[in-house]
Amino acid sequence: MAGARPDLSVVVVNYNAGEYLTRCVASVFAASSGVEVEALVVDNASHDGSAVAAAMRQPRMRLIENPENRGLSAAWNQGARETSAPWILFLNPDAEVSAGELSTFLKVAGDRPDVAVVGPLIRNPDGSIYESGRVFPTVGQAVGHAFLGPFRQDNRFSRAYRQSDWDRRSERDVDWVSGAAMLVRRSAFEEIGRFDESFWLYGEELDLSTRLRDAGWSVLFSPELEVVHEGAVSTGRSRRMAVMHSMSIYRYYSKHRARGWRRVLLPFAWIALRARAELVAFRQRRSAA
Numbered sequence: 001m002a003g004a005r006p007d008l009s010v011v012v013v014n015y016n017a018g019e020y021l022t023r024c025v026a027s028v029f030a031a032s033s034g035v036e037v038e039a040l041v042v043d044n045a046s047h048d049g050s051a052v053a054a055a056m057r058q059p060r061m062r063l064i065e066n067p068e069n070r071g072l073s074a075a076w077n078q079g080a081r082e083t084s085a086p087w088i089l090f091l092n093p094d095a096e097v098s099a100g101e102l103s104t105f106l107k108v109a110g111d112r113p114d115v116a117v118v119g120p121l122i123r124n125p126d127g128s129i130y131e132s133g134r135v136f137p138t139v140g141q142a143v144g145h146a147f148l149g150p151f152r153q154d155n156r157f158s159r160a161y162r163q164s165d166w167d168r169r170s171e172r173d174v175d176w177v178s179g180a181a182m183l184v185r186r187s188a189f190e191e192i193g194r195f196d197e198s199f200w201l202y203g204e205e206l207d208l209s210t211r212l213r214d215a216g217w218s219v220l221f222s223p224e225l226e227v228v229h230e231g232a233v234s235t236g237r238s239r240r241m242a243v244m245h246s247m248s249i250y251r252y253y254s255k256h257r258a259r260g261w262r263r264v265l266l267p268f269a270w271i272a273l274r275a276r277a278e279l280v281a282f283r284q285r286r287s288a289a
Contacts, residue, residue, distance in 0.1 A: 005085065009186075013093070017094055017233050028102070031097040035103040036085075039061040045069045051065060088183070108224050109222075119133055122178055134162055144157025173218055203251065
């Protein structure tokens with residue numbers, strides 16, 4: 001019926017994603033049998049023509065073109081305000097639905113009235129599984145992962161944080177899921193105030209899941225839908241991005257974890273996270289050499 005409320009809103013924030021954006025939107029519609037989907041792309045002042053090209057090739061998609069880059073969280077909130085379905089799939093422009101149907105994924109979510117977020121199985125471009133569906137790390141896990149992870153990803157701290165002993169073939173309640181592909185219940189999203197726009201890039205999904213869980217909602221991982229995520233297409237891998245990521249984690253720590261006496265640790269956390277950013281940048285330079 002014309003004018004009927006869709007079942008699912010898909011919001012993609014684009015920044016110079018090139019051909020990946022067109023493939024992303026096409027994959028959404030290809031997986032939408034049996035469900036009414038509205039797809040909205042919010043373009044954050046791209047200069048590669050990717051948003052217009054996608055709109056020409058995918059006429060069912062809507063496009064909002066921002067005159068400036070507003071940041072990821074603000075643009076996602078903008079997309080949520082401009083859509084109406086009871087569920088919102090926030091999807092990166094370099095992610096593609098590769099297996100499963102959106103109708104089945106929605107049923108998984110709808111069958112759990114306590115669930116506010118559902119994350120799909122995410123694969124890297126080589127087919128390996130990206131370990132989405134993680135825990136909120138202890139201080140020890142966070143420190144170990146931060147300083148050993150860039151050089152030895154199989155260390156015990158990173159494995160515990162990423163839940164590496166779980167093969168992701170089963171559904172599981174988790175603390176948080178990757179923002180590369182994240183299904184969110186609109187009513188819960190509105191209840192806790194949407195994305196915190198002070199997280200300009202990175203950490204916004206971690207913050208959102210924390211606030212939702214604090215409000216009594218659950219976060220679920222489900223392999224009923226699979227997504228392939230290229231990663232870093234819009235941002236690249238640079239020292240600037242490494243620093244921005246570490247500062248977002250600091251913002252998260254100061255907001256959610258540094259309470260009471262732990263606030264005295266903030267200067268040390270700042271120094272440690274800046275040091276981690278330099279370690280990550282060093283590893284990237286060495287890998288590129």
